[in-house]
Structure formats: C-alpha cells, structure tokens
Amino acid sequence: MTRRLPHRLSVAPMMDWTDRHCRVLHRTLSRRALLYTEMVTTGAVLHGDRARLLGFDPAEHPVALQLGGSEPADLAEAARIGEAEGYDEINLNVGCPSDRVQSGRFGACLMREPELVAECMAAMGRAVKVPVTVKCRIGVDDQDPEESLFTLVDLCATAGVTTFVVHARKAWLKGLSPKENRDVPPLDYPLVWRLKRERPELTIVINGGVASLDEAEEHLRHVDGVMLGRAAYHTPDLLGDVDARIFGEDRRVNPFQAVEAYREYIARQLAAGTHLAAMTRHMLGLFHGVPGARAWRRILTVEGVKAGAGLEVIDRALAAISGLEEQRLARGLEPGQAA
Structure with missing residues (x-):
C-alpha cells in the first residue's frame, strides 16, 4: 500500500x-x-x-x-x-x-x-x-x-x-x-x-x-x-x-482531437456489437459553449439510438460544428466569438 x-x-x-x-x-x-x-x-x-x-x-x-x-x-x-x-x-x-x-x-x-x-x-x-x-x-x-x-x-x-x-x-x-x-x-x-x-x-x-x-x-x-x-x-x-x-505537460487536447482519438475505439466496439448510443451519450457535452453544440447533441441523441447507427452519425454531428465554425472564420470572427 x-x-x-x-x-x-x-x-x-x-x-x-x-x-x-x-x-x-x-x-x-x-x-x-x-x-x-x-x-x-x-x-x-x-x-x-x-x-x-x-x-x-x-x-x-x-x-x-x-x-x-x-x-x-x-x-x-x-x-x-x-x-x-x-x-x-x-x-x-x-x-x-x-x-x-x-x-x-x-x-x-x-x-x-x-x-x-x-x-x-x-x-x-x-x-x-x-x-x-x-x-x-x-x-x-x-x-x-x-x-x-x-x-x-x-x-x-x-x-x-x-x-x-x-x-x-x-x-x-x-x-x-x-x-x-x-x-x-x-x-x-x-x-x-x-x-x-x-x-x-x-x-x-x-x-x-x-x-x-x-x-x-x-x-x-x-x-x-x-x-x-x-x-x-x-x-x-x-x-x-x-x-x-495540472500536471505541467506540454499537451492540450481540443474536442475535435478527442473525437478523432475516440473513433478507433468506437469502431472496435461497433464491430463487437456495442450500440453507438452507449458510447456517444458520454460525448454530448464535448462542445459545450461552442456554436453548433446544440446540433451536435441533437444529431447524436436522435440518430445515435437508431438501429445500425455507425460512425457516419458522428461525422454528421461534427459537420454541424465544423460548418458553423468555417462560416464564422470566413466572416473574420474568432472561434467562439458571437456572430
């Protein structure tokens, strides 16, 4: 001990x-x-x-x-x-x-x-x-x-x-x-x-x-x-x-990087018969406060529970976030800045 x-x-x-x-x-x-x-x-x-x-x-x-x-x-x-x-x-x-x-x-x-x-x-x-x-x-x-x-x-x-x-x-x-x-x-x-x-x-x-x-x-x-x-x-x-x-390391992970890292695990679990929603329910708050977060949550919640749901649901949810951010950057706004 x-x-x-x-x-x-x-x-x-x-x-x-x-x-x-x-x-x-x-x-x-x-x-x-x-x-x-x-x-x-x-x-x-x-x-x-x-x-x-x-x-x-x-x-x-x-x-x-x-x-x-x-x-x-x-x-x-x-x-x-x-x-x-x-x-x-x-x-x-x-x-x-x-x-x-x-x-x-x-x-x-x-x-x-x-x-x-x-x-x-x-x-x-x-x-x-x-x-x-x-x-x-x-x-x-x-x-x-x-x-x-x-x-x-x-x-x-x-x-x-x-x-x-x-x-x-x-x-x-x-x-x-x-x-x-x-x-x-x-x-x-x-x-x-x-x-x-x-x-x-x-x-x-x-x-x-x-x-x-x-x-x-x-x-x-x-x-x-x-x-x-x-x-x-x-x-x-x-x-x-x-x-x-907290630990003093030179390492920061943003939500997009976390999703990308989590995808491999999700793919393995889907192949083993785990339902997508069992994994995506823990991701709902990942983009808290980011434009498009509501669409992210809605797509994962509504689409993720359907039979046969796979990684394409996560891709659609990510697109909702990314699309809004791309629009904002095109207008010269900083990430997270109010439109």
Whole structure:
C-alpha cells in the first residue's frame, strides 16, 4: 500500500456515467488524470459477470476500481480479483447516500462504523499489492464532521491506508434524496484543508462541487489532489487542459482531437456489437459553449439510438460544428466569438 498514484486530478466514480466507454473518452482528453469505475458491489464481483462488470480497455490506465461492501473477507477477495483484472487501485465507497446502498450496509452509512471501515481496509491491504484507498464524506446526519472525519481517517491510517478522497459535504441518510444531497448541506472545504494540514503524511484528495480547473488549482494550494465529478462529465472538454495545467505537460487536447482519438475505439466496439448510443451519450457535452453544440447533441441523441447507427452519425454531428465554425472564420470572427 505504499505505491502512490497521480492523484493531483481524478474523475469521480459516478453510477451509470463512468462506465468503460466514458473512461476511454476521458482518457483521450487526459493521459494523466486518474479514472475510477462506477461502484461495483462485492456481491457482483464475487458472483456476477466479471467480464461485463470489470472489463476495461488497456488505454484507461491509470484506472481504479471502486468497491461497495462492508464484509472484510468479501472485500479482500473482491480486491484480489480487481488486482488480477489489472486495476491500479482499489477504492472503498464510504460516501454514497442512496437508500439501496444503505440497505446493503455500505456507502455513507459506514461513516458511523469507522472501526469496521478500518477492518475492511486492513483486510483489503493484506490481500493486494496495489494501493487501497477510501472515498468518504465528512460525516452523516447529526455527526460532528470534525470528529467523524478525523476518527475515520486516523483509524484507517493505522490500518495502513495512505490516501483518502474526501467529499467535503455531509451525507443525509434520511430526509434528503441523493440528488438533493448534492447541494445540501453546504460544502466544508476548510475542514478538508485542515485534515491535510494536520495529517501532512497522508495524501488527501478533495471532492465535491469543484466546477472548473481554476477551482481545482486553488484547492491544490491546500491538498494533494482534486477529484472532479459532474463538471468532468457534463463538460468533458475541460479535461483537455488537465495535463498542461495540472500536471505541467506540454499537451492540450481540443474536442475535435478527442473525437478523432475516440473513433478507433468506437469502431472496435461497433464491430463487437456495442450500440453507438452507449458510447456517444458520454460525448454530448464535448462542445459545450461552442456554436453548433446544440446540433451536435441533437444529431447524436436522435440518430445515435437508431438501429445500425455507425460512425457516419458522428461525422454528421461534427459537420454541424465544423460548418458553423468555417462560416464564422470566413466572416473574420474568432472561434467562439458571437456572430
């Protein structure tokens, strides 16, 4: 559990969003960002279709598997399987507030059982050589965040965990839906900054409400890493600046380049029987704010779901963007300048 991954920027595990197709798209935009799977329960890993649940493209590295569970032996075995599948990190979900997750005794409700979380992490750490990490909240319901967060982190650190991804908002397990809990109660970034300041030997990654790379850079003055969630999904083009701005590389990727890089993967998946819409649904926000973005989204959404839809749909959508840009340049307008 001593090897460290490039946590300076990562993309959050998001149910129904960060599937293998989404992760390949994100990888075309950034070579350095750490990517996470959707949460997979230990039961699914141990008894389900592993090829479907855990399969990923080699291009996705570095990529982490997020597990949901609370039985140390099951988590240890699931971690072993994840390592054998080639994942670079195994992460435990201690942050999801949904009713389904609570009923399974995992996710955010485990904030109330920090000793159990530490036991789980110790078992996972003994089972694998790749890093095992925790993604948690600052607390749940009526817990005092200063006490709940620091207690969980300290117990897990004693168990050998060195990296914590902290969603800087309490989870409400009763009275709020998971959607409502995205905005209520308020975020407490200073508490997470303080955690890093008082536990400098640990790698602390902050998550929750980070909407831009400007905000990410501000957080990096206080913590080791930033995890982007909805911003990375809805406006994935911002990931094209990550390698340059966050990792200091001389590399920027624009949306057109990302589409071109993604085409080869799409072609392989189409040949394997994957529906086009399963891949293009993650591309809808690529041209956010660019003239023609509405046509891009419409063509991909309407045409992409049709039987037999192929790369020609993407070509038509790109033409809608390119055509408008060519018209604007012919009129002497800068890219993105209002007509």
